[in-house]
Amino acid sequence: EDNPKRQWLLQDFEIGKPLGKGKFGRVYVAREIKSKYVVALKVIFKEQIEKCRIQHQLRREMEIQTNLNHPNVLRLYGWFHDAERVFLILEYAHNGELYKELKRKDHFSEKQAATYILSLTKALAYCHEKNVIHRDIKPENLLLDHEGRLKIADFGWSVQSRSKRHTMCGTLDYLAPEMVESKAHDYAVDNWTLGILSYEFLYGAPPFEAESQADTFKRIMKVDLSFPSTPSVSLEAKHLINQLLVKDSTKRLSLQKIVEHPWIIKNADPTGI
Numbered sequence: 001e002d003n004p005k006r007q008w009l010l011q012d013f014e015i016g017k018p019l020g021k022g023k024f025g026r027v028y029v030a031r032e033i034k035s036k037y038v039v040a041l042k043v044i045f046k047e048q049i050e051k052c053r054i055q056h057q058l059r060r061e062m063e064i065q066t067n068l069n070h071p072n073v074l075r076l077y078g079w080f081h082d083a084e085r086v087f088l089i090l091e092y093a094h095n096g097e098l099y100k101e102l103k104r105k106d107h108f109s110e111k112q113a114a115t116y117i118l119s120l121t122k123a124l125a126y127c128h129e130k131n132v133i134h135r136d137i138k139p140e141n142l143l144l145d146h147e148g149r150l151k152i153a154d155f156g157w158s159v160q161s162r163s164k165r166h167t168m169c170g171t172l173d174y175l176a177p178e179m180v181e182s183k184a185h186d187y188a189v190d191n192w193t194l195g196i197l198s199y200e201f202l203y204g205a206p207p208f209e210a211e212s213q214a215d216t217f218k219r220i221m222k223v224d225l226s227f228p229s230t231p232s233v234s235l236e237a238k239h240l241i242n243q244l245l246v247k248d249s250t251k252r253l254s255l256q257k258i259v260e261h262p263w264i265i266k267n268a269d270p271t272g273i
C-alpha cells in the first residue's frame, strides 16, 4: 500500500481454512490484515522444491503468472519466503474448483459449456499472445470466482515458448522449418485440450477415457472419438469437437475460429458468467 515494493511477510496475513493440498504444499484462504483483502495463500516447502528440483519451474510459474492480467486467468499478486517455505499470494476463487461443479451436475448445459469454452479460448489467446503455452489445462486447474467466472490457475507446467525467445524480437525469418513447425505445434496443444474439455463439459467424461493408460494412449493416437446418444448434444457442438480433436496439429481450428464458431455464437454468454 504505502510502499508497494515492500516485502510481504507471513504476519501480514490471517490464515483461514485449508482449501486443498497439492504435491508441494497446501493452499489456504487468507486475509491481508491492513486491507482486509481475501486471498489464497499457496505454501510450498523449499525442501520439496529442492528434492524435486523444480526451482526453475516454480520461478517460471511466478514470472509468467505475475505478468498475466486477464479476467479468466487467476492473478498472482506477489510472493515471499521464509527459511523453509515459499508463499504465493493468489487471487481467491470464491466458488472453488470447476471439476467439483462438473461432478455435481454430471454434465453442463450447452450454454454453460459454451460459456466456459469461450472464456478458456479468450484466456488462451491472451496467453499465446504473451508467448505462454499452458500445456496442462484440465478441470482440476480451473477455478470459479464469486460470479461463477472461469479462472485458469496453476501455471506450474506452462512454458514461455522457446522459439520466440531464440529469435530476434519474434521474427521467424531465421528459424529452421522444424523450429517453425514445432512453434506452431507447441501452441496447438492447447487447442486440442479445448476439444477434450468441450467433450468433457458436455458428456461429463473425457473422450478417450479407458481402463488402462495404455488403452487411453491408443485411443488418443487413433483419435478414437465417438459421441454417446445421451445426453443429447447439438450437431454444432460435435462439429466444433471434431475440428479440434485433429491429429495434425496444424489442421486444428484456431482460437479465433473457435470464438466465431456457430455453437459458441449461439450458446456462450459473452460476459463469461
Ligand SMILES: Clc1cnc2c(Nc3ccc(N4CCOCC4)cc3)nc(-c3cccnc3)cn12
Residues within 6 Å of the ligand: 019, 020, 021, 022, 027, 040, 042, 090, 091, 092, 093, 094, 095, 096, 097, 143, 153
Ligand atoms: Cl489458488 C486458489 C484460489 N482459490 C482457490 C480455491 N477456492 C475455493 C473456494 C471455495 C471452496 N469451497 C466452496 C464451498 O464448498 C466447499 C469448497 C473451495 C475452494 N481452492 C483452491 C484449491 C482447492 C482444492 C485443492 N487445491 C486448491 C485453490 N484456490
